[in-house]
Amino acid sequence: MTLEHYAASLRPIAVADVSTQDVLRALQPIWRTKPETASRLRGRIEAVIDSARVAGHIDDRAPNPARWGGHLEMLLPKPAKLSRGHHAAMPYQEIPAFLARLRQAEGMGARALELVILTAARSGEVLGAVWPEVNFEARIWTVPASRMKAAREHRIPLSEAAIKLLAAIAEFKIGDFVFPGQKPGKSLSNMALDMTLRRLKADGVTAHGFRSAFRDWAGEETHYAREIAEAALAHQIGDKAEQAYRRGDALEKRRALMDDWAAFCGAS
Structure with missing residues (x-):
């Protein structure tokens, strides 16, 4: 790209x-x-x-x-560096108002960004999503290991708002990609998210930064355990021995967390 x-x-x-x-x-x-x-x-x-x-x-x-x-x-100044894992993020307090504006915006890029916010998923995971990964009945989106940064399958519990968003998109389904690009067989590019943010005058904000906003909200405004919030972001915590014993993915606890997040965002 x-x-x-x-x-x-x-x-x-x-x-x-x-x-x-x-x-x-x-x-x-x-x-x-x-x-x-x-x-x-x-x-x-x-x-x-x-x-x-x-x-x-x-x-x-x-x-x-x-x-x-x-x-x-x-010929060029030394490139500025962001600390590893840190991306320009919108304060979580501003997200409900931003999401309300985003929902008024047209285009597949706006819908993809909406799903990024509601699921706290990485933009690449959202843009590469295909319909067979989405189970509407179980309200689960399963991202295969091949598309995950940590190379481990990640199940994402879908809030009612996320399900409604995906159902609306499914009515105009074109091919396997949830967010198809202009070229046949290609998904929407990350540029579409950047352009959406630019149109909405979200200066300095990155799509990835919404994950940071979600994590800040979970830590500041909820009583969910740190492990649940980190699992929602598909972050591995603990040493290898601890990871080996923690075989579950706390799906139902994460479902409650994502439902609360959608409610906070005003999307439920």
Whole structure:
């Protein structure tokens, strides 16, 4: 996605002809506003060019125009870094008003962001969701291990609000993806969530940050055990021995938590 969207200006250029200025034109628009994305993008551009060199498409003696050390570091400020796991988040107190505005917004991106908020799931898990993962009768969305950051299956209890949202989307089902993109067989991209936030003037807020808001709410406003809130976020807690003995996923306790979250958000 980063190469397709943020490096779009490079795609028409023969890889052997990509210059330092070409790379800078791709990086500079997001270098300060999206430092982590920009840093990943630079690394991926560098990898593509290195791969082309190994494949014989570029002269071995030609320097990589996307390399950082001794090259782009002289032209770009050192990228700002967010602490690991921290994303710009909306204060949880503001979410009910924001969700009310979000529900008035049109488009599949708005609906995907609504599900991100109601389930506290990662945006990638929501955007990659397919209909066979959703059990309407049991009110459970099962994300397979292959799509989870920790490579473990995650069952998400769906509040009544989340079920109503998914049922409304299902009436216009196109293919397997819950949130289909414009290209056949592709899901909606993360750009759709960014654009939705931009349209709603949620400056500086990221889709991932809603997970932080949920966690803050659970810790500040409820009496649910820390383990339940962390399980809702699919976070592993404790050492390996403790994880081995904790085989259950506290689904019903998490269901009560997610129902309360939906009620707090004004979505129940």
